[in-house]
Amino acid sequence: MSRTRSQEDRRQALAGWLFVSPALLGLIVFLVVPIVLALYVSFTNWDGLSNPLGGDVKWVGLHNYQQLLTHDGLTRTTFAGALRNNFWFVLFVVPTQTALALWLAVLVNNKYLRGRGFFRTAFYFPSITSSIAITLVFLFLFQGGGAVNGILNWFGVKGPNWLADPRGVVHVWLSGVGVTKPPGWTQHSVMGQSLWDWFSGPSIAMMVIIILVIWTTAGTFMLMFLAALQNVNEDLYEAGELDGAGSWQRFRYITLPSLRPTLLLVLTLGLIGTWQVFDQIYLTGNNPATRTPAYMSFDQSFQNNHFGIGSAIAFLLFALIMGLTLLQRRLIPEEID
Amino acid sequence: MKSVRVQRIIGVAGAAAVLVTAAACGSSGPSKSSGSSSGGTGGSGGTGGATSGVTLQVLIGSSGDAETNAVVAAGNAWAAKTGNKVVVTPAKDLTQQLTQSLAGGTPPDIFYVDASKFQGLVKGNALADVGEKITDSSDMYPNLQKAFTQSGKYYCVPKDFSTLALEINTGLWAKAGLKDSDVPTTWDQLETVAKKLTGNGVTGLVMSDTLDRIGAFMRQAGGSVVSADGKTVTADSPQNLAGLQYVQKLAKEGVLKFPKQVDTGWGGEALGKGKAAMTIEGNWIVGGLQKDYPNVHYKVVPLPAGPAGNATLSFTNCWGVAQKSAHQAAAVDFVDYLTTVDQQMSFAKAFGVMPSRQAAKTQFTTEFPDQAAFVTGADNAFGPVGFPGFDAVQKDFDSKIQGLSDGSSDPKSMLSSLQKNATDALSNN
Numbered sequence: 126m127s128r129t130r131s132q133e134d135r136r137q138a139l140a141g142w143l144f145v146s147p148a149l150l151g152l153i154v155f156l157v158v159p160i161v162l163a164l165y166v167s168f169t170n171w172d173g174l175s176n177p178l179g180g181d182v183k184w185v186g187l188h189n190y191q192q193l194l195t196h197d198g199l200t201r202t203t204f205a206g207a208l209r210n211n212f213w214f215v216l217f218v219v220p221t222q223t224a225l226a227l228w229l230a231v232l233v234n235n236k237y238l239r240g241r242g243f244f245r246t247a248f249y250f251p252s253i254t255s256s257i258a259i260t261l262v263f264l265f266l267f268q269g270g271g272a273v274n275g276i277l278n279w280f281g282v283k284g285p286n287w288l289a290d291p292r293g294v295v296h297v298w299l300s301g302v303g304v305t306k307p308p309g310w311t312q313h314s315v316m317g318q319s320l321w322d323w324f325s326g327p328s329i330a331m332m333v334i335i336i337l338v339i340w341t342t343a344g345t346f347m348l349m350f351l352a353a354l355q356n357v358n359e360d361l362y363e364a365g366e367l368d369g370a371g372s373w374q375r376f377r378y379i380t381l382p383s384l385r386p387t388l389l390l391v392l393t394l395g396l397i398g399t400w401q402v403f404d405q406i407y408l409t410g411n412n413p414a415t416r417t418p419a420y421m422s423f424d425q426s427f428q429n430n431h432f433g434i435g436s437a438i439a440f441l442l443f444a445l446i447m448g449l450t451l452l453q454r455r456l457i458p459e460e461i462d
Numbered sequence: 463m464k465s466v467r468v469q470r471i472i473g474v475a476g477a478a479a480v481l482v483t484a485a486a487c488g489s490s491g492p493s494k495s496s497g498s499s500s501g502g503t504g505g506s507g508g509t510g511g512a513t514s515g516v517t518l519q520v521l522i523g524s525s526g527d528a529e530t531n532a533v534v535a536a537g538n539a540w541a542a543k544t545g546n547k548v549v550v551t552p553a554k555d556l557t558q559q560l561t562q563s564l565a566g567g568t569p570p571d572i573f574y575v576d577a578s579k580f581q582g583l584v585k586g587n588a589l590a591d592v593g594e595k596i597t598d599s600s601d602m603y604p605n606l607q608k609a610f611t612q613s614g615k616y617y618c619v620p621k622d623f624s625t626l627a628l629e630i631n632t633g634l635w636a637k638a639g640l641k642d643s644d645v646p647t648t649w650d651q652l653e654t655v656a657k658k659l660t661g662n663g664v665t666g667l668v669m670s671d672t673l674d675r676i677g678a679f680m681r682q683a684g685g686s687v688v689s690a691d692g693k694t695v696t697a698d699s700p701q702n703l704a705g706l707q708y709v710q711k712l713a714k715e716g717v718l719k720f721p722k723q724v725d726t727g728w729g730g731e732a733l734g735k736g737k738a739a740m741t742i743e744g745n746w747i748v749g750g751l752q753k754d755y756p757n758v759h760y761k762v763v764p765l766p767a768g769p770a771g772n773a774t775l776s777f778t779n780c781w782g783v784a785q786k787s788a789h790q791a792a793a794v795d796f797v798d799y800l801t802t803v804d805q806q807m808s809f810a811k812a813f814g815v816m817p818s819r820q821a822a823k824t825q826f827t828t829e830f831p832d833q834a835a836f837v838t839g840a841d842n843a844f845g846p847v848g849f850p851g852f853d854a855v856q857k858d859f860d861s862k863i864q865g866l867s868d869g870s871s872d873p874k875s876m877l878s879s880l881q882k883n884a885t886d887a888l889s890n891n
Contacts, residue, residue, distance in 0.1 A: 269725040288722075
């Protein structure tokens with residue numbers, strides 16, 4: 126009796142494995158194998174001109190990681206610049222897009238708003254349009270003599286030559302208040318870049334991409350907030366109103382706490398997405414003012430034939446995103462005690 | 463025993479011949495006699511007999527439709543003559559696409575190789591050593607041959623070449639009250655005319671912010687980034703500094719601007735739009751202006767001489783044949799066809815490049831007297847720095863050039879970091 130039982134179990138298990146095997150095979154071939162191979166490549170000097178597992182490829186140990194992190198050279202300086210650019214990018218994009226998405230969601234969730242469907246579609250539209258197409262349009266808008274500067278001109282403001290301007294906005298602001306020379310203490314160098322350079326803020330060229338990304342992704346996240354808002358129990362608002370809560374208090378003490386899991390989701394997705402920004406950077410060309418680690422990984426691999434360094438960047442980026450996501454979860458617990 | 467083997471060989475050869483003929487019929491109609499196919503181009507060595515019924519994959523980094531169509535036409539002509547087939551693919555990003563196909567183990571049979579990428583491909587064992595197999599391959603300009611020679615091996619033959627020259631918008635020139643005799647031949651004269659031409663929304667000189675332009679001034683001052691033997695980095699020299707300081711002087715005076723500063727993509731666009739009175743570009747500007755700004759009148763003159771005399775930069779590609787190509791003999795035969803004087807001249811007509819054969823020099827200057835300045839440049843032209851890893855170094859240098867205008871980049875520190883980074887990259891080879 127027990128034997129047949131276990132046979133039955135085994136058969137069921139086998140059937141189970143059989144059913145998931147196509148998906149599993151796909152995962153292994155397209156995910157696990159490439160990741161393992163990339164990890165291997167990051168420890169080699171593979172130049173991309175031969176078989177990565179062939180005889181010409183030399184195991185170089187941590188050399189690629191050293192080039193990126195400790196060896197004083199161009200690779201490290203470039204990587205530090207890319208990290209700096211992306212750090213400021215994340216700092217500007219994630220909070221803004223989250224706040225904007227939440228605000229838009231609350232707006233279009235209003236029962237008394239006319240043409241709700243229209244606004245929902247309008248706000249969501251940029252998210253479903255090709256990022257390449259949108260970026261190209263932005264490149265035209267933000268040319269030196271483009272539409273944006275034309276509009277600024279009406280107000281007597283002479284706009285910068287946006288995409289060609291490598292100045293950091295913090296530096297621009299500092300020079301506006303009279304700090305033009307870097308103070309002595311900022312000369313301390315971290316990873317081949319002075320502190321002054323680290324604190325430059327995003328370049329004006331990067332600001333264009335920041336605006337672009339906020340505008341395109343806010344729609345997606347608005348949709349998530351909207352779904353969550355519609356799950357909030359109406360009774361809570363009624364109870365709040367009875368207790369004499371104003372609209373701000375209802376938002377602060379009812380809406381926000383109910384949205385907490387969604388907020389965490391949006392922040393996490395935003396963080397991951399912004400550290401991986403690539404398409405928009407690719408289209409603006411190889412510009413040190415907008416270069417990000419993801420772009421540098423591509424550039425090192427396919428343009429300079431340093432696939433080892435390219436892969437090493439990918440894994441460093443992975444570690445960074447992982448670390449920051451865990452930190453964020455720590456700072457914003459999913460449930461309130 | 464022996465006779466059995468011979469029989470088998472004959473059998474295999476016969477079968478192959480049948481297959482080959484069948485394929486040839488399929489691809490190009492009535493089969494041409496295949497064995498003597500290469501006779502027309504001089505029956506170059508190494509191409510063997512049966513190079514018929516083969517499909518050659520050709521990957522090119524095309525400058526536009528004119529170039530693509532010209533290469534396709536040449537491919538079709540050769541295919542019809544030899545009973546082979548040629549598939550030409552214009553790459554969107556040649557370096558990336560070539561790398562991908564090499565990594566995949568199935569590279570195209572023939573591809574463009576930029577002089578700056580050549581050494582890396584040799585190091586990666588991607589290029590077949592076929593330069594000597596091409597008819598009269600020693601007729602190519604010596605400095606172009608040198609660009610594609612590594613450790614005594616002449617790997618691939620130069621396809622064509624371009625040099626930098628000064629292009630002047632003749633309308634704006636006359637408007638500023640300048641005459642033919644005012645064409646600058648020295649740095650001082652260049653500065654003077656640039657000043658006269660600047661104003662009313664026109665900048666005297668607009669050129670791209672890259673070492674591939676600025677480098678000409680460094681050469682004219684007697685400097686170089688790498689020593690002639692390619693073994694030492696010589697970026698941090700007083701000569702290079704003089705070249706860079708001259709560029710900075712013009713930029714600070716506002717008579718030299720970089721394309722982005724006048725809202726354009728490159729010098730040709732600035733010249734065509736009338737935003738620049740002069741620019742420094744290579745032969746490709748001829749086709750570019752013809753296509754986009756056919757009504758702009760301009761003339762091409764040699765670059766002015768610097769303190770160390772005349773110098774310009776040259777750019778070239780070769781027809782690389784893949785080491786892993788299964789049809790090397792056919793590929794060599796096709797390259798041989800592509801590099802005949804006639805074919806090079808038809809490329810010159812189609813998209814404005816200069817033949818790499820010295821035998822075609824007179825023909826070119828007779829046909830295109832307006833472009834004589836480009837040909838003159840060949841005598842004192844220097845090729846790009848070619849060692850693997852220099853690309854990234856150059857990009858870093860290039861990114862600082864625009865800063866020369868507002869003083870945020872300092873020539874001295876630009877050169878010292880160029881020295882440091884290039885030395886670093888060279889030592890990694």
